[in-house]
Amino acid sequence: MRLVSVKHVESGATLGRDIYNDSGQILLFKGVALTDRLKARLVDMGIYYIYIEDEITEDVVIESVIREDTRHKAVQTIKEEFKAISVETKLNKTINLDHLSKSFTSIIDTLLKDIKENQDALAMLQEAYVHDNYIFTHSLNVTVYTLGLAMKLGYSSKKLNEIGVGALLHDVGKVSVPIEVLNKPGRLNDDEYEIIKTHAMAGYDMLRGVPNIPLLAAHCALQHHERIDGSGYPRGLKGEHIHQYAKIIGIADVFDAVTSHRVYRKPMLPHEGLELLYSGAGQIFDKKLVETFRETISIYPIGLTVKLSDARMAIVVKQNKQMSTRPVVRVFNENGQRIKHYYDIDLMEFLDVTIVETEATLATVK
Numbered sequence: 001m002r003l004v005s006v007k008h009v010e011s012g013a014t015l016g017r018d019i020y021n022d023s024g025q026i027l028l029f030k031g032v033a034l035t036d037r038l039k040a041r042l043v044d045m046g047i048y049y050i051y052i053e054d055e056i057t058e059d060v061v062i063e064s065v066i067r068e069d070t071r072h073k074a075v076q077t078i079k080e081e082f083k084a085i086s087v088e089t090k091l092n093k094t095i096n097l098d099h100l101s102k103s104f105t106s107i108i109d110t111l112l113k114d115i116k117e118n119q120d121a122l123a124m125l126q127e128a129y130v131h132d133n134y135i136f137t138h139s140l141n142v143t144v145y146t147l148g149l150a151m152k153l154g155y156s157s158k159k160l161n162e163i164g165v166g167a168l169l170h171d172v173g174k175v176s177v178p179i180e181v182l183n184k185p186g187r188l189n190d191d192e193y194e195i196i197k198t199h200a201m202a203g204y205d206m207l208r209g210v211p212n213i214p215l216l217a218a219h220c221a222l223q224h225h226e227r228i229d230g231s232g233y234p235r236g237l238k239g240e241h242i243h244q245y246a247k248i249i250g251i252a253d254v255f256d257a258v259t260s261h262r263v264y265r266k267p268m269l270p271h272e273g274l275e276l277l278y279s280g281a282g283q284i285f286d287k288k289l290v291e292t293f294r295e296t297i298s299i300y301p302i303g304l305t306v307k308l309s310d311a312r313m314a315i316v317v318k319q320n321k322q323m324s325t326r327p328v329v330r331v332f333n334e335n336g337q338r339i340k341h342y343y344d345i346d347l348m349e350f351l352d353v354t355i356v357e358t359e360a361t362l363a364t365v366k
Contacts, residue, residue: 001062002054002315003303006042009052011035016051017062024072046261049269051303056332056342060317062302065122065144066114074107074143078168079136085206086175108147108164115148122148122297135171135182138256143167145252148296149289163245165213166220170249173203173221200225200234216245224249227284247286251277251293254285269358271299299324300355309354311335320348325355 001016012033019028019042027045032038034052042050051062066074081103115122122145146167150160174182177199181192188196203221207213223246226232228239232250259273268276274294281287300306304316306329313333320326326347332338347353 001051001060001303002057002305003049003301004052004305006039006048006050009034009039009050011039014053016053019047019050020068024068048261048266054315056330057303057315057317060302063118065118066111070110070114071140074111074140075136077103077107078139082136082139082172082175085172104165104168105161107168108143108161111144111147111164112151112160115144115151134260134262135174138260139168139171141256141260142170142249142252145255145293145297146249149248149252149293152292152296162214162216163220163248166217166245167249167252169203169207169213169217170220170224170253171199171203172206173199173201176202176206197225197233216243219243220245220249222246224253226250227280228286229283231284244286244289247289251285251289255293255297269304270297270301271358274299295322295324297324300327300358302327304358306355307357309352309356314345317344320346323348326351329355 004013012035015028015030015032015034018026018030021027028038028042064071143164147160147164150163155163174196177196181188181195184192200222204218207218207221208215210218220243222234223237223242226235226237226242226246227250228242228247230236230238255273255277258268258276259270261267274297277285277290277293281290298319300316302316302319306314306316308314308329308331312331314329314331316327317330318328320328328344328346330342330344332342345353347355
């Protein structure tokens with residue numbers, strides 16, 4: 001299968017993977033022929049990249065980072081718990097989350113199992129989902145990236161559970177933000193942004209006294225928007241005054257935010273999101289954590305069309321988990337001409353060849 005831009009894929013192309021909503025229901029089945037009308041519908045639903053069937057990559061299998069049932073159960077749990085917290089907050093009742101620890105610990109255990117079983121670097125772009133509410137899916141994605149990075153850092157089981165709960169609940173304070181601000185279909189003005197910023201302290205206040213929820217989870221909610229140069233919020237903390245859990249979640253939070261669809265902008269590809277993180281590495285983000293994050297995620301997702309430094313065109317067909325910047329690619333174009341016999345090259349073995357860009361339209365084949 002091949003990863004292409006919805007806006008540029010040719011009509012008549014065959015959808016390679018099912019498209020789901022957050023409830024796990026299939027909205028569009030694989031095998032359907034894409035028409036202009038269907039392409040427009042996909043864009044309206046916030047899906048900018050899809051997999052299509054392709055003769056060059058017909059033997060390539062795309063594995064999900066986490067299983068479909070894991071994703072569905074996790075999103076539903078996050079949704080139910082956040083809504084329960086919202087109701088109790090509005091009624092000014094003491095939040096009772098005694099059961100939350102077991103629910104979220106179960107989710108984290110399952111996520112860790114799925115991540116460990118996946119042989120490739122983490123790539124959430126390949127998951128085509130239509131989101132009923134961004135905050136729930138975002139919370140799950142941030143947790144997956146956070147756990148992947150924490151595992152790469154060699155965290156113990158106890159620390160993985162702590163940071164996992166912190167990641168799942170990092171945005172819980174947003175249940176106190178007016179819905180018209182939270183779901184505004186466009187960029188926030190200054191006053192609205194100030195309202196959004198209150199979610200960090202609100203989340204901390206909600207979580208800090210809850211039995212069975214690690215206090216560090218409350219600090220993750222409080223500090224995930226802090227930046228090492230003091231430019232973050234709510235307290236403008238610097239450097240070592242920010243807990244490492246919050247630094248990690250902050251990186252995962254930004255990466256998922258910029259690589260996810262929002263009403264006012266299309267998503268970045270993973271390598272573009274990583275470039276954004278690197279632009280702030282050592283200044284607003286911990287440089288070593290950004291570098292480790294690069295080793296954790298799939299920078300060039302399987303199926304993506306790329307241009308090599310020697311001008312050959314190729315498609316990513318396999319990840320090298322130990323160095324995601326140098327995947328295995330399948331060459332299909334040389335000297336501006338499509339070749340009859342495709343061949344694979346492992347960029348770990350050909351160090352003089354690099355990926356210099358991803359094809360602008362992704363779907364164009366010369």
